[in-house]
Amino acid sequence: MKLLIFLLLTAGLFLKADFEGRTVTAAPSESDGQVELRYYNNGEAVRLEESIRDSLLDNVSLDQSDSAGVSESIRQNGYRYYSRFGYFNASIDSVLIHYGSRAAIEVFSRPGCRFEIEEIDYYFTDNESSLLEDFIWFFGAGNYYEQEELEAEILRVVAHLEDLGYPLAELSVTRFQPNRTDCTVELELEIDAGEELYAAGVWTDGLSQHDPDYIETASGIRADDKITPDLFRKGRRNLENTGLFHDVSEGEIMFRDGLPFVHYEVTERRANHFDLLFGYDPGQADAYNVIGRGEVMVRNVGWQGSSLRIMFERLEDMVTRLETGYKKQWIMGMPLGAGASFRFVQQDTSYQIRTVNVEGSYEWAAGRELSVSLSQSATSANTNPDLPLLALDGVTRSAGIGFRYDNTDSRFAPTRGMIFNINVGSGIRRVTDERAEELESRGTMMQQMVNSSLEVFYSPFQRQVAAFKIHGATLESPEYSESELMPLGGSGSIRGYREEQFRVARSVWSDLEYRYLLDPYSHAFLFLAGGAYQRPDIIGRQGSGTSDWLHSGGFGFRYRTPIGMMQFTYAVSGDDPIYNGKIHFSLNTEF
Secondary structure (H helix, E strand, O other): OOOOOOOOOOOOOEOOOOOEOOOEEEOOOOOOOOEEEEEEEOOEEEEOOHHHHHHHOOOOOOOHHHHHHHHHHHHHHHHHHHHHOOOOOOEEEEEEEEOOOOEEEEEEEEOOOOOEEEEEEEEEOOOOHHHHOOOOOOOOOOOEOOHHHHHHHHHHHHHHHHHOOOOOOEEEEEEEEEEOOOOEEEEEEEEEOOOOOEOOOEEEEOOOOOOHHHHHHHHOOOOOOEOOHHHHHHHHHHHHHOOOEEEEOOOEEEEEOOEEEEEEEEEEOOOOEEEEEEEEOOOOOOOOOEEEEEEEEEEOOOOOOEEEEEEEEEEOOOEEEEEEEEEEEOHHHOOEEEEEEEEEEEEOOOEEEEEEEEEEEEEEEOOEEEEEEEEEEEEEEOOOOOOOOOOOOEEEEEEEEEEEEEOOOOOOOOOOEEEEEEEEEEEEEEEOOOOOOOOOOOOEEEEEEEEEEEEEEEEEEOOEEEEEEEEEEEEEOOOOOHHHOEEEOOOOOOOOOOOOOEEEOEEEEEEEEEEEEOOOOOEEEEEEEEEEEEEOOEOOEOOOOEEEEEEEEEEEEEEEEOOEEEEEEEEEEOOOOHHHOEEEEEEEEEO
16 A cells, blocks of 8 residues: 655744753764753753653764754754644754763754644545545644644544555645644645455465465455455465465555455465374373374365364373364355264273264354354263273264354464354263163253353563463263263363363363463463362262362473474472473474
């Protein structure tokens, strides 16, 4: 967007006159010593703010052989400063320079009155004045003239036109008329809105691995979309959400063959990735104090925009999981997604759970997604009376709906914004176990589940980020078996405890993490976490219910290496000494 601002100011202007009296010293731009600066308004000595002092001495070198030139430079600096604040009758009578072991400068001025804006007249070259009908003016008639405020108002006008689809709007000051008698000023500004532009498509530089047509589809920008800042942001966010790029630039207009395209510079990632996670608990003496998880994702299997995922996980207490899923995004060029997954869980010889899930999603705006799911879960339990009762044979059929909102500024290392997730589900469980009557199970029952989380990112200082997360979940059922309860503890929830150390029906926990950014992808961090849970009575084990508070803390780092993204975490729970923390190491590599 081009913006032409011609502020036609009359000569000799500068500086606020509401100073207090004192003497200030400042270093000149080229001198090994100090210079003493004395300032007088209407013959009275005044003290200067640091910004004013720096403005007076801007690009001034104390050259004893050119005192007249030095005086004139200080005088012009003074007029420029006065003009910024509307003292158009100001006069700088003299500038005296005294050389010696310590140079001294004396400036004598008369600021005069401060000018007030009588009128600002905006007019359009093409008589499109209706474009400003809904614009709210913050600066105009009745305000004291201030250059920065005028420029801010001009930029607001231009931003308003951009939001309406006029990205090439130009604005210029065509009349600047001060009235020196009554200390007022009139301004006239000409607006050339230009053409209302509609995108001819998306153009991306930096593509070598991915199909440009699919990338244009995934951007969500379509031919004849009105070009606005929101369209630029929408396209960038959608491209980041594909997970195919390390970087996506801010959008801009590129004309090709006279047609306007939305243009992005991108840095591609390799399409596929392999993710490894290892956990170690030094306090465990048995053979299963090391846990691990491996995940492979392969993209574009069968269709562009599809992904195939396979995950295998081994936890303590002889728990193994295998999960595979397939998902397709941007179906028929629309922001629709669909997928299916299968999950298998084996708890030593006690029970097995097999779950089939199908889901669909619709992202009606960048970072705003609605999803629905249907699932069936079948449990097979070992009826050996010598084994603890952890599960009952049965089938659960359920349906759920979810919503996700994400307005963070980066997919990989957000510094501001929030992520909100909520999922609500309901299902029917039918117990088919031959032991159900003996255990006084209801046989058939309704179950409801709510799972929600909120993450907030805030950067108070450069390279520093505070990340806060709160998570809550509940499972409501007339009765519970061990296998149905939700896991809590470990790398995915309250760090410092063993992976899935607790099985609960209700939980709430939060995590506060301080991050120091090493680069756009890497950071070191410290964290504190805390929460509470409630475990209900388990069928066949009355009185087994309990509740407790949990807390932990730790440190770690996340670092981008030539072989992939590496993360290390050392976390200690409130129940353990500091030397007995849990260690997690993960590596995500692309291929």
